[in-house]
Structure formats: C-alpha cells, structure tokens
Amino acid sequence: MLQMLYEMQQYLQEISGLDACSLQPAAGAHGELAALLVAAAYFRDLGQDRTKVLVPDNAHGTNPASAAMGGFEAVTIKTTSDGFVDMDDLAAKLDDHVAVLMITNPSTLGLFEPNMRAVAERVHAQGGLIYLDGANMNAILGICRPGDFGADMQHYNPHKTFSGPHGGGGPGAGPICVTEKLAPYLPAPVVRKDADRYSLDFDRPKSIGRVRAFFANVGVLLRAYAYIRTHGPDGLRRVSEHAVLNANYLLSRVKHILPVPQGNRCMHEFVASASDLKHKKNVSAMDLAKRLLDFGYHAPTVYFPLTVPEAMMIEPTETESKETLDAFAETLFRVTEEDADLLHNAPHTTAVSRPDEVRAARQPVLSEE
Numbered sequence: 001m002l003q004m005l006y007e008m009q010q011y012l013q014e015i016s017g018l019d020a021c022s023l024q025p026a027a028g029a030h031g032e033l034a035a036l037l038v039a040a041a042y043f044r045d046l047g048q049d050r051t052k053v054l055v056p057d058n059a060h061g062t063n064p065a066s067a068a069m070g071g072f073e074a075v076t077i078k079t080t081s082d083g084f085v086d087m088d089d090l091a092a093k094l095d096d097h098v099a100v101l102m103i104t105n106p107s108t109l110g111l112f113e114p115n116m117r118a119v120a121e122r123v124h125a126q127g128g129l130i131y132l133d134g135a136n137m138n139a140i141l142g143i144c145r146p147g148d149f150g151a152d153m154q155h156y157n158p159h160k161t162f163s164g165p166h167g168g169g170g171p172g173a174g175p176i177c178v179t180e181k182l183a184p185y186l187p188a189p190v191v192r193k194d195a196d197r198y199s200l201d202f203d204r205p206k207s208i209g210r211v212r213a214f215f216a217n218v219g220v221l222l223r224a225y226a227y228i229r230t231h232g233p234d235g236l237r238r239v240s241e242h243a244v245l246n247a248n249y250l251l252s253r254v255k256h257i258l259p260v261p262q263g264n265r266c267m268h269e270f271v272a273s274a275s276d277l278k279h280k281k282n283v284s285a286m287d288l289a290k291r292l293l294d295f296g297y298h299a300p301t302v303y304f305p306l307t308v309p310e311a312m313m314i315e316p317t318e319t320e321s322k323e324t325l326d327a328f329a330e331t332l333f334r335v336t337e338e339d340a341d342l343l344h345n346a347p348h349t350t351a352v353s354r355p356d357e358v359r360a361a362r363q364p365v366l367s368e369e
C-alpha cells in the first residue's frame, strides 16, 4: 500500500509538472483548503501580510468558500463576455496583499485561458501564488502541465479525472501538488522512499499538520492508480484527446438545439443555455435535465457556472461512443420539442420525481420506513 501511495505521489507530480504531493485531502474542495493553508503558512514564514485570494466570477463555489475557510478574503475577478479573465480587472485588484489567485484552467466553461501565462506572470510579479483548480484535468493529461503554465499548487479530483468521471455521488479524494518552496508545509505525513523501503514521514517541522485520518479515501486513490498504470503516458494523452474530441463533436450537434454562448470550440465540456426556451415556452434547464433522466441519461450539471443563464454543462467524457453521443443529441432535441407540462412534471419513470434537494441536503432523513 505504501508503495502504491508513493508511486501515486510521483505520478501526480509528473502529470502536474510540480515537485511534491500530499494525498491526504478527501475531496477537491478539501484540497483547495489544504493548499490555501499551505500558502498561509508559507507567507507567515516569509513575514508577509497577505490577506486576499482572487477568484474569477465563473469559478466553482468551493473556491471562494475555501478562501474564506482558510482565513482569507475572497475577491472576485470579472471575466469577459468570451469567458476569459478580464486583465484590466485583474490589474485593478492585484496588490501585495494578494496571497493566491485561484484559477480553473480549462475553465468551467470548457475553455483554455489564452492569457494564462500573462495572468501567472502578473501574480508572481506581485509575490502571489497561482492555485490551479484541477477539476478539469481530464482535458489536458499528457498535453500540458499546470506547473509549466504557471501554477504553484493544484488539486486533482481523482473521482472526476482518473476513471470515475463525476463521481456519481460516492467518495472522492483531493490530492494536492505544489512547487519545491511550498513542499515543507504540506500535510504530514507524506510517503517516502529510502533505498527500497517505504515509510510515513512525520518529521516535517513546517507542516500544517494532518488534514485527514489515514490517506483520504485510499480506495479512490487505488482506482485512479490502476487507471493511470493501465493507460500509461501515451494512453493518458489519448484519454484527454478523446474527451476533447467527444465534447467538440457533441457541441457541433447541440449548438443547433440550444445556444452555446461561449465557444465554437471547447475543451472537454461546454455550457449550453436554455434561456431562449425559458422565454418562449417557460421550460427551464432544470426541466430538461429532469426529463433526460426518463431516457436513461445522467443529467448535465445545471445552473453552473453562474455567468451563463439557464446553464447546462455538458461533459461527455472520454468513454462514450459516437452512437451514444448521437443518441444523446437526438434525445435532447426531442425533449426540447416536447409539451411544457410534460417537462414541468419530469421525471416520470424514476421512483422519486422531484425531491426538495436543498432540504434533502440540509435535513437528510437517513432511515427507511
């Protein structure tokens, strides 16, 4: 097990282009928090008073939440109508109180940030760090590395990227990788190798300490390890090429059904808008997502990112065949043509139709009667 964990650290470092790794965090959001605590410890050591974390307005909600939990003030950076970082707004908000800029690249719109290098250069020039939200690593495995395009730290979501696309609600993991200068602050212990012996290294005086018992969800890491070993370097690159090809193929079909405001091309996902349908027929993104369940499809993420009205995020992943993608596009078309009442009451074939999701999350009833 230690050997597997050690090798996993090495693979994740190599894929990210960064120098050190902690497997402890238990989810992407937890990785964000752990890395921000690492950054806080680093700046404390330097004696620098950095209180702010910059987050683009199309970021995942966990980014500003992690910044707040890490003791920072989250400051929003605007994105342009194309979906990219607004460089003027960045310049206006960047000063020597900024600790970290968190960026998701490819972004939540499925777009590669064209100014990535310039963004990183500006933040580094002010002494800040770049945090790469690695939820979209599925698009760039073996093609480019966050460490090469300016990231100082990143998390992975092995439940999204390596073999378990978008989790299905089960356990996840959130390993983080960082550059050399941040390595001493990583959660302890890390797995180390001396000659042919593996051990847990607790002797890390600058460490932020433990963030999780044991090594997060080792089963999730083991599955991701098997996936990485099975594919190998060339295979991982093909995974991303297929994920991107599948998404672009689907985009070319879906944009005739629902508008896709940003992008004639995409990375591994794209965001369509049901806004016109909402105005014309009072049918929402939620109605479409619920109706797709009747046809056996895993519904797209809806209402995220917040910058696209009636957003439907469509991510086919590397594993679907052309037949499945065609069938999905045809079903989506059919659903948009259906009667509004039928859609408002969907799904019709599931055991439970429309639970109150917020209440279910806040006041779960965990017993069965």
Ligand SMILES: *Cc1c(COP(=O)(O)O)cnc(C)c1O
Binding pocket: 027, 028, 029, 030, 059, 060, 062, 063, 104, 108, 133, 135, 136, 157, 172, 173, 174
């Ligand atoms: C899923 C996701 C997260 C959070 O990851 P979890 O593993 O669900 O905690 C953060 N950022 C982005 C862009 C995501 O898609």
